[in-house]
Amino acid sequence: xxxxxxxxxxxxxxxxxEFEQLSMTVDILVVSVSSKDSSNYRKTDKKMMSILLAKxxxxxxxDKWCLPGGFLDPKTETLEECAKKVLKRETNLSNxxxxxxxxxxxxxxxPRTRVVSTSFVALVDKNKLKQHVENASWFxxxxxxxxxxVVDIVLDNGNETIKMTIKKVLREKxxxxxxxxxxxxxxxxxxxxxxxxxxxxxxxNKLNYTDIVFNMMPEYFTLGELQQVYExxxxxxxxxxxxxxxxxxxxxxxxxxxxxxxxRPSYLFRxxxxxxx
Amino acid sequence: xxxxxxxxxxxxxxxxxEFEQLSMTVDILVVSVSSKDSSNYRKTDKKMMSILLAKxxxxxxxDKWCLPGGFLDPKTETLEECAKKVLKRETNLSNxxxxxxxxxxxxxxxPRTRVVSTSFVALVDKNKLKQHVENASWFxxxxxxxxxxVVDIVLDNGNETIKMTIKKVLREKxxxxxxxxxxxxxxxxxxxxxxxxxxxxxxxNKLNYTDIVFNMMPEYFTLGELQQVYExxxxxxxxxxxxxxxxxxxxxxxxxxxxxxxxRPSYLFRxxxxxxx
DNA sequence: TAAGTTATTAACAATATGTTAAAAAGAGGT
DNA sequence: ACCTCTTTTTAACATATTGTTAATAACTTA
Numbered sequence: 330x331x332x333x334x335x336x337x338x339x340x341x342x343x344x345x346x347e348f349e350q351l352s353m354t355v356d357i358l359v360v361s362v363s364s365k366d367s368s369n370y371r372k373t374d375k376k377m378m379s380i381l382l383a384k385x386x387x388x389x390x391x392d393k394w395c396l397p398g399g400f401l402d403p404k405t406e407t408l409e410e411c412a413k414k415v416l417k418r419e420t421n422l423s424n425x426x427x428x429x430x431x432x433x434x435x436x437x438x439x440p441r442t443r444v445v446s447t448s449f450v451a452l453v454d455k456n457k458l459k460q461h462v463e464n465a466s467w468f469x470x471x472x473x474x475x476x477x478x479v480v481d482i483v484l485d486n487g488n489e490t491i492k493m494t495i496k497k498v499l500r501e502k503x504x505x506x507x508x509x510x511x512x513x514x515x516x517x518x519x520x521x522x523x524x525x526x527x528x529x530x531x532x533x534n535k536l537n538y539t540d541i542v543f544n545m546m547p548e549y550f551t552l553g554e555l556q557q558v559y560e561x562x563x564x565x566x567x568x569x570x571x572x573x574x575x576x577x578x579x580x581x582x583x584x585x586x587x588x589x590x591x592x593r594p595s596y597l598f599r600x601x602x603x604x605x606x
Numbered sequence: 607x608x609x610x611x612x613x614x615x616x617x618x619x620x621x622x623x624e625f626e627q628l629s630m631t632v633d634i635l636v637v638s639v640s641s642k643d644s645s646n647y648r649k650t651d652k653k654m655m656s657i658l659l660a661k662x663x664x665x666x667x668x669d670k671w672c673l674p675g676g677f678l679d680p681k682t683e684t685l686e687e688c689a690k691k692v693l694k695r696e697t698n699l700s701n702x703x704x705x706x707x708x709x710x711x712x713x714x715x716x717p718r719t720r721v722v723s724t725s726f727v728a729l730v731d732k733n734k735l736k737q738h739v740e741n742a743s744w745f746x747x748x749x750x751x752x753x754x755x756v757v758d759i760v761l762d763n764g765n766e767t768i769k770m771t772i773k774k775v776l777r778e779k780x781x782x783x784x785x786x787x788x789x790x791x792x793x794x795x796x797x798x799x800x801x802x803x804x805x806x807x808x809x810x811n812k813l814n815y816t817d818i819v820f821n822m823m824p825e826y827f828t829l830g831e832l833q834q835v836y837e838x839x840x841x842x843x844x845x846x847x848x849x850x851x852x853x854x855x856x857x858x859x860x861x862x863x864x865x866x867x868x869x870r871p872s873y874l875f876r877x878x879x880x881x882x883x
Numbered sequence: 884t885a886a887g888t889t890a891t892t893a894a895c896a897a898t899a900t901g902t903t904a905a906a907a908a909g910a911g912g913t
Numbered sequence: 914a915c916c917t918c919t920t921t922t923t924a925a926c927a928t929a930t931t932g933t934t935a936a937t938a939a940c941t942t943a
Contacts (some may be wrong), residue, residue: 336717339665343718350627351680353722389614403628404721408711428781432709432724434685440613441620443680445630502703504817504879507869553889570833570892571932592888593939602781830920847923848901868917871909 354446355412356521358397358402358430359420359530361455362545362558363469376557377469379455380484380525381419382517384464389440394484394491396525398446398464412449419465426452430528438520446519450528452544472529472564479512480526491516495526536562540579540600545577549597551587557578578603632689633675633798635707635805636697639822639835640746654746656732657761657802658696659768659794660742666717667795671768673802674742675723678865689726692740696742703821704727707805715797723796727805728820749806749841756789757803768793772803779869795851813839817856817877826874828864832857855880 333339359381363602384392397419401411409427427449434445452600468484468491475481483490493514497507517525529584535541542558556572577602581601588594610616634660659671674696678688686704694700704726711722732744745761745768752758755775761768770791774784786800794802812818819835833849855878862874 333665334825336666336668342719348629348677351678352625352627353630388610389613391613391616400625401628403626403722405713407713408709408722424778427710428780428783429708431706432685434724434879436682436684440617445680447711502702502821505815506705533906539780541780544779551890568931568933569890570934573891574931581728588940591941593610593890593941595890828921845900845902846921847903848899850922851900865909867920869909870921872921 333348333350351443351445353401353408354398354444355401355408355415356396356433356446356449356519356524357412357419357427357578358396358524359416359417359451359453360528360532360545361453361458361467362561363455363467369462369527370574376554376561377471378383378529378561379467379469381462381465381482382468382486383419384466386464387499393518393600394516395518396448396521408447409449412451416451419462420458421462422457428531430524433520433524435520439537448524448528450531452532454545454547456547456597467560474564476506482522482525482529493522493525495522507572533562533564540602543579543600546600549583549599550600551595552576552580552598612859615819627720628720630678630680630685631675631721632678632685632692633673633710633723633725633796633801634689634692634704634728635673635725635801636695636728636730637805637809637822638730638735638773639838640732640744651830653836653838654748655806656744656746658739658742659745659761659763660696661743663741664797664880671745671793672795673725673798683878686726686803689728696739697735698739699734703727703818705808707801707808710797710801712797719728725801725805727808729809729818731822731824733824748805751841755784759799759802759806770794770799770802771829772799810839810841817879820877823877826860826862826876828872829853829857829875830872832875 333342339488361379362376363379363382383397383399385391385393385395398417399411401408406414409429412427413423414558416425416427428449430450432445432447433569436443438444438446464487466486468486471485473481473483478499480495480497482493482495485491493516494512495514496510496512498510500506500508509526511520512520514522532541536559542562545558546555552573555576556567556569559572560567579601580598580602583597583599585597586594587597610619629747635662638656639653640656640657641653658674660674662668662670662672674692676688676692678685683691686706689704690700693702693704705728707725707727709722711725713720715721715723743763745763748760748762750758755773757772757774759770759772770793771789772791773787773789775787777783777785786803788797788799791799809818813836819832819839822835823832829850831843832853833846836849837844858878859873860876863871864874865871
């Protein structure tokens with residue numbers, strides 16, 4: 330091996346292809362809440378989580394659904410910049426909550442060649458979205474966790490239903506971390522079923538000790554609406570007084586009211602950023 | 607663009623170099639606890655966190671310290687397998703706690719070319735380690751967090767002291783996530799100062815809601831020793847009765863005692879894996 | 884005006900955590 | 914043998930947080 334006497338001298342000679350190379354992509358789990366309102370006069374609308382999927386137009390996995398994503402250009406952009414670019418394209422939004430989730434890298438996750446993918450979670454308020462996105466569609470999420478660590482996820486966009494089943498296997502030396510094994514997945518490209526499960530669990534965990542939920546809420550909301558969002562993410566009913574105490578210092582009451590719902594009107598609240606929790 | 611009629615046909619034709627490629631590495635923050643015992647007869651030993659660093663033998667960053675790591679071979683291994691390989695080389699241990707931390711990818715983080723690095727945290731019990739590792743050394747960690755989100759980290763291996771200063775900048779749309787800006791770092795290669803801070807914060811956060819601490823403990827330990835480890839990771843004093851209640855259902859008392867410490871002997875405890883917490 | 888529905892909060896119960904203080908017991912020194 | 918030092922261990926109480934029940938409020942529609 331040639332001897333160098335300085336960092337500069339070494340770099341002048343360096344051949345970037347010295348190590349084997351690979352391609353990278355980003356995949357983004359874009360999450361929002363939707364309200365499926367029933368048609369009766371009392372609008373007991375039911376909040377659901379919904380995620381954005383795109384239809385693949387090319388091989389591989391042609392005509393399957395997948396998470397919005399794209400290849401990283403190693404010359405010019407970081408993974409996060411690439412993710413923001415994809416988000417801008419798919420939602421026309423910028424300045425939204427974006428968090429690196431996990432880097433998925435099973436050797437055969439892409440049938441073409443070795444492609445490592447760093448996934449992100451983005452949280453958006455659906456009200457701010459532009460109307461239609463080419464080849465993309467929002468799917469409501471139903472999440473069924475069985476006792477034996479088997480999870481069924483059902484996605485529905487009104488026309489089409491996608492089902493997948495994943496088994497969670499406890500990792501060695503841990504009590505709280507899992508490997509995901511796909512049991513059944515016929516409609517989603519790549520390993521995006523695992524990305525979805527991973528992202529949904531991340532959101533669920535973070536709900537209790539962060540303020541992320543407000544990234545999915547409009548500026549003004551009732552406490553009932555906020556509670557419904559908590560309930561759909563945590564997948565369980567909460568009791569009103571307990572819930573209100575817990576979020577009390579995260580929101581502030583405004584003068585506005587929401588009326589016309591067929592029952593006592595409620596105050597509209599707003600997110601209040603706190604110094605220290 | 608050529609038209610294909612099946613996935614197989616497409617793949618037969620696929621050129622892996624179609625997209626720009628890059629190299630990937632893994633970096634591992636190997637964390638343990640050490641006991642610096644003072645020489646007085648009452649062995650009021652002080653626990654510290656310690657991390658493993660390696661001295662770089664080649665360019666770039668020749669002769670600087672860095673985290674153990676290595677290039678990924680995209681043909682044959684996953685990131686985690688690569689991390690396990692590095693761990694085996696540096697500590698001769700396998701079957702240890704290993705968790706993917708974050709994928710660092712600043713465009714200029716490696717002066718040679720674009721190298722994206724996925725970092726891992728490994729937790730080990732130092733007692734299980736082989737004696738000496740070539741070119742590697744354990745550094746005790748001192749962590750000083752200033753009020754204004756500036757963190758000083760001091761690393762010491764007995765011969766050498768490494769100091770670094772990092773500023774934490776709150777990320778947009780969040781109340782709990784930070785970008786790290788290096789203020790001062792003269793001795794650590796690449797962006798490993800950020801990896802270290804990121805990993806230490808991850809451990810600190812997970813301490814309260816997981817059982818990770820026991821990966822750094824020997825099989826038998828006193829509650830005083832366990833409490834010291836909590837204190838050094840959380841960087842604050844805990845009150846005995848409160849601490850004991852909190853960890854009560856994670857440990858089980860054994861018949862063994864630890865004596866000869868110059869004070870009342872203490873029972874030795876053992877980690878007890880729990881059904882449900 | 885009555886019925887139905889959700890909003891809001893008071894009041895109490897149960898649990899969890901913070902704090903003080905006291906008793907226990909080995910090592911070392913005299 | 915006894916005293917001192919030290920840490921271990923636990924009891925007892927104080928405080929804070931969260932769970933639960935139930936009562937009242939206020940709108941919409943019939």
